Amino acid sequence: MATLLHIDSSVFPTSASASRAVAEAFRSTWEEQHPNGTVIYRDLSAVPAPHLTADAHTAGLSDPSEHTPEQAAAxxxxxxxxxxxxxxxxxxxxxxxxNYTIPSTLKAWLDNVILIGRTAGATPTAKGTPVTVIASRGGSYEPGTPREPYEYVRNYLTAIFADALGMDLEFIVPELTMAPHNPAMSELVPLYQASREKALADASLKAKALTDRLAA
Structure with a gap:
């Protein structure tokens, strides 16, 4: 049966996190379609991946037979x-x-999984694997908005997942999540609500389409 790797990185619980809520909608649909499947779940806020160390980095560039005990462990x-x-x-x-980019915990996980000659390089080992990213944000960074130049999430993750790892990347973007909490954004609450509803619906639709595709 199919295996889903699910990574969360929000510091907030699902009740207060758009990315967790939308990811949960995706995963719920996925599990309905794969009742006997496997979900590997990592909550990087609760259990962070270690930051890349010199030993972990250099070990990835050398023959395992030459590793020191510290390199081998890392x-x-x-x-x-x-x-x-x-x-x-x-x-x-x-x-x-x-602060305009991804959580540091997610960056640490990426630093661990990106390995030239294995997951990245000429023949990346996860090439073609579908990856869905829930890229939530407090404001709007869409083309034409004042903050468009500060969009460092989708462009960075496209460079990593699509370009470096060769994966099949899709985004779901619930935005304006600060509108209910920031009085200066109160007039944007209806747009926030519409964005959230669309993201939740898209998550279920994408999960269903993906399960159908994998089953084909």
């Missing part, structure tokens, strides 16, 4: 993350925008 952790990515039939990523 690289073993990287391999765990890498194998989860390689074994997944689909990947779901919750990536809220914090």
């Amino acid at each position: 690289f073993a952790e990287r391999v765990t993350f890498i194998e989860e990515l390689e074994q997944a039939d689909a990947v779901l990523i919750g990536a809220p925008m914090y």
